[in-house]
Amino acid sequence: MITVLHKFRRRLGESGHPSAGAPQTSAAPQCNLFEAAALYVAACAENDADRSTEAARWVSPEALTFGVNELACRAVIALAREQDAAPLTVARSLLGLPAA
DSSP states (O other), X not given: OHHXXXXXXXXXXXXXXXXXTOOOOTTSOOOOHHHHHHHHHHHHHTTOHHHHHHHHXXXXXXXXXXHHHHHHHHHHHHHHHHHTOOHHHHHHHHTTOOOX
């Protein structure tokens, strides 16, 4: 998750907007921020820069950040339920951190 956020920040650059050369496209499918976040995270997990860039164009950077955060929260909750563990334990494990 941290890697995804670092990649996202690098793409935004200092201005807080998608980097130059990444114009908004009117051909983007109609989608909500959760569809964009799902595509963005899946593409980053598969190291597919083209798809992650495409998803980042669908919604504002703020909306994408919110969607990625919501996806992370839901994923941690789902894994915690599957493993019968606390969400903090699961989150720390996913990030490779020692148990608290």
